[in-house]
Structures are given as C-alpha cells and as structure tokens.
Amino acid sequence: MTVLPIATRESPLALAQARMVQRLLADAHGVADRDAAFPIVGLTTTGDRLTDRKLIDAGGKGLFTKEIDEALFEHRAAIAVHSMKDVPTRMPDGLALAAFLEREDPRDVLLTASGSSRIADLPQGAILGTASLRRQAQALHLRPDLEIVTLRGNVDTRLGKLRSGEVAATFLARAGLKRLGRAEADLDPLDTNEMLPAVAQGIIGLSIREDDDAARDAVAPLDHLPSSLAATAERAFLSALDGSCRTPIAAYAVLEGREMTIRGEALTPDGKQRWADRVTITLGPNAPETAFNAGYALGETVKEAGGEALAAAVAAS
Numbered sequence: 634m635t636v637l638p639i640a641t642r643e644s645p646l647a648l649a650q651a652r653m654v655q656r657l658l659a660d661a662h663g664v665a666d667r668d669a670a671f672p673i674v675g676l677t678t679t680g681d682r683l684t685d686r687k688l689i690d691a692g693g694k695g696l697f698t699k700e701i702d703e704a705l706f707e708h709r710a711a712i713a714v715h716s717m718k719d720v721p722t723r724m725p726d727g728l729a730l731a732a733f734l735e736r737e738d739p740r741d742v743l744l745t746a747s748g749s750s751r752i753a754d755l756p757q758g759a760i761l762g763t764a765s766l767r768r769q770a771q772a773l774h775l776r777p778d779l780e781i782v783t784l785r786g787n788v789d790t791r792l793g794k795l796r797s798g799e800v801a802a803t804f805l806a807r808a809g810l811k812r813l814g815r816a817e818a819d820l821d822p823l824d825t826n827e828m829l830p831a832v833a834q835g836i837i838g839l840s841i842r843e844d845d846d847a848a849r850d851a852v853a854p855l856d857h858l859p860s861s862l863a864a865t866a867e868r869a870f871l872s873a874l875d876g877s878c879r880t881p882i883a884a885y886a887v888l889e890g891r892e893m894t895i896r897g898e899a900l901t902p903d904g905k906q907r908w909a910d911r912v913t914i915t916l917g918p919n920a921p922e923t924a925f926n927a928g929y930a931l932g933e934t935v936k937e938a939g940g941e942a943l944a945a946a947v948a949a950s
Contacts, residue, residue: 634662634670635847640701640710643675644787646809650837651675651714653812654734654855658712661854674710676700702728705840711848713840716809717833717864722872724840731849732839732856733864737808739835739885740822741768745802746795750821752776752828755802762791762800766902770881771828772804773904788815808835829883829898829909832867836860858920859888865921866928870897873932880946886928891916893924897931899939901946908938 637658641651651673659667678700697719704710705728717733724730743750752775755761762784763769769781784794784803788810791803810818839855841848867884874882881904884897893916898909912934914927936943 634664635711636670636672637711637848637851638672638674638709640674640676640704640713642697642701643677646787646813647714647716648673648675649812650716654712654714654837654839657734657855658851662851671712674704676704702840705842711841711845712852715838715840717836717838717868718806718831720833720838720840722868727843728840729843730838731841732852733861734837734839734855735857736860736863737811737835738822739830740807740825741804741828741830742807742810742817742820742822743802743804744792744795744817744820746798747801750823752823755779759801760799762794762803765804765831766879767831767881767883767900768804768828770900770902770904770907771883774900774907775827775904777904788813788817792817806831806834825885825896829896830885832871832882832884833864836864838864862886862888862893862916862920862924866893866895866924867897869925869928870895870932870935873929874899874936880943884928884931886924888916893927895928895931897928897935899935899943901942906939906942906946908935908943910934910938 639651639655641647655667655671655673658671664670678697701713702725705713743752752772758778758780760780760782761772762782764783764785772779784791784800788805794800795803807818807822839852863886866886870884871882881900881902886893886895892913894911894913896911898907900907910931912927912931916923
C-alpha cells in the first residue's frame with residue numbers, strides 16, 4: 634500500500650485527532666503497522682504561534698490551515714486532519730475535503746472558578762476569558778454585565794488562568810475534552826438553545842489534493858454521511874453570511890431520518906443584537922446539494938433580517 638503521511642497541527646488535541654484518524658485508516662485497510670503506512674507529520678501553524686490576540690486581528694481562520702495546506706501541496710503529506718470549525722468556507726484551489734468523521738458532541742462547556750456550569754450563575758460583572766467572537770457575543774447577549782478578556786491556548790493553559798483567578802470562567806468545546814479524555818467532559822454542557830455551536834464544531838474533516846486518487850480511496854471508508862451533510866449545510870450558512878470569523882455566527886444542523894433541521898444565527902460582537910432562524914427540509918437523492926442550498930438560503934434569510942445593522946457589524950469588525 635502507498636504510504637500516505639497525515640498532516641496535523643501539533644497541539645495535544647490535534648495530535649489526538651490525528652492518531653484517531655491514523656487508527657481508523659489502519660483498521661479500515663487492515664494495516665498492521667499504522668505508523669509506517671500513515672506516518673503523522675506534526676506542524677506548528679501561524680494560528681498556534683499567535684496566542685496573545687484574537688484570530689481576526691491576525692487574519693482569521695486560515696491561520697490554522699495555511700501550513701497544513703502547504704504540506705499537501707508540497708507532497709510532504711497526503712491527508713490533512715482538521716477541526717472543521719477552524720477551516721475557511723473556501724478551500725484553496727487544488728485541495729478538497731474528502732471525508733468527514735462522525736460528529737462528536739458539538740456543545741460548549743462552561744468552566745468556572747465556582748464549579749458551576751451555568752452562565753446564569755456567574756457573579757455580576759464576572760471576567761470571562763475567550764478568544765471566540767461567537768462565544769463572546771452569545772455570552773454578552775445572555776449576560777451584558779460580563780467583562781470579556783482574550784484567552785487562548787490549550788486546555789491546561791485556560792484552566793491555569795481559571796485556577797489563578799485571572800478569569801472567573803472560560804469555554805471549551807466538549808468534543809475536544811472528550812477526545813482528550815478529560816474529566817471536564819463530564820460537566821453539563823450548555824444547551825444549544827442557550828449557546829448554538831460554531832459551524833461544524835465537533836466534526837473532523839480530512840482534506841487531500843484533488844488529484845490524489847490513492848488518498849481519496851483511503852479516506853472514503855471513514856466518511857460519515859450525516860456528519861458530512863451537517864457540515865455542508867452549516868458551512869453554506871456561514872458562506873452566505875460572511876465566510877470568516879469577523880462576525881459572530883453559529884449554526885447547527887441535525888439529521889433525523891431524511892429530515893434535516895438547520896438552525897443559524899448571527900450577532901453583533903457586543904451581543905446586543907441577534908438574528909436567528911431555522912428551517913426543516915427533506916433530503917432526497919441529491920442530499921449534499923439540497924443541504925447546501927438550504928443552509929445557504931437560511932444564511933441569506935438571516936442576512937436580510939440583520940440588514941444594515943448586520944452589514945455595519947461586518948464592516949466594523
């Protein structure tokens with residue numbers, strides 16, 4: 634079998650996800666020595682190096698994928714592992730998303746100094762640490778009194794800030810906590826009616842060079858259709874509205890049988906204004922196209938509802 638190197642970020646979570654993909658590939662193809670067949674190529678991305686500011690201030694989501702994309706183009710890797718919430722809506726020419734793993738729990742977890750996992754329980758004027766514009770806006774929409782400070786880094790870094798008292802609370806994605814085997818994954822997550830997840834949160838995507846048939850065939854058994862359709866719908870919603878992290882945007886698609894319900898929202902960064910809507914569709918023979926069109930149309934609806942206020946928020950961010 635052709636050796637297919639796997640490119641990934643070098644964060645603990647990214648490496649855990651890459652090892653999971655490596656194991657799944659080896660199992661799918663009956664490979665005994667997975668390190669030989671699917672060696673892992675760890676990379677430090679620009680986004681990993683910038684830990685003192687919000688991504689939007691440095692260039693946006695592509696900061697986590699640029700070096701990984703380059704590894705594919707330069708044939709140093711054949712498969713790239715991505716947390717889909719970090720992937721821009723438009724892939725570089727020549728690359729393609731070829732498979733989506735089954736979605737993990739997409740909800741957020743609130744970690745607090747007091748041990749409560751509810752936003753409502755935070756003290757008046759509490760300091761909340763996050764670098765996510767979406768989480769900032771959603772939290773302020775619920776609790777305008779909160780003080781938001783930028784907090785980036787891995788799980789231990791954020792928990793350290795919490796223990797030191799620098800922040801009273803912070804958010805982490807439950808999917809990442811579960812994949813890392815962290816005890817914090819057992820905390821009660823925030824209901825999606827309170828905090829809608831980031832687009833494609835909890836979904837791992839595998840990208841390849843478009844012309845690499847060996848890589849495409851290798852990852853095909855790992856593709857989980859419901860997760861693929863959800864990612865398609867949610868990313869279409871994001872594409873219609875903005876396509877970057879310059880505006881707080883959230884979306885969540887749930888598939889039950891042939892019925893898909895897509896919820897989406899956009900907010901101003903200060904959380905004072907929020908526009909949200911939902912749609913339920915029936916998926917037929919061309920499910921990916923139907924999911925994309927429905928997600929995009931929902932994004933257009935929310936964009937129209939936001940009107941000049943939403944457009945001004947995008948322009949000012």
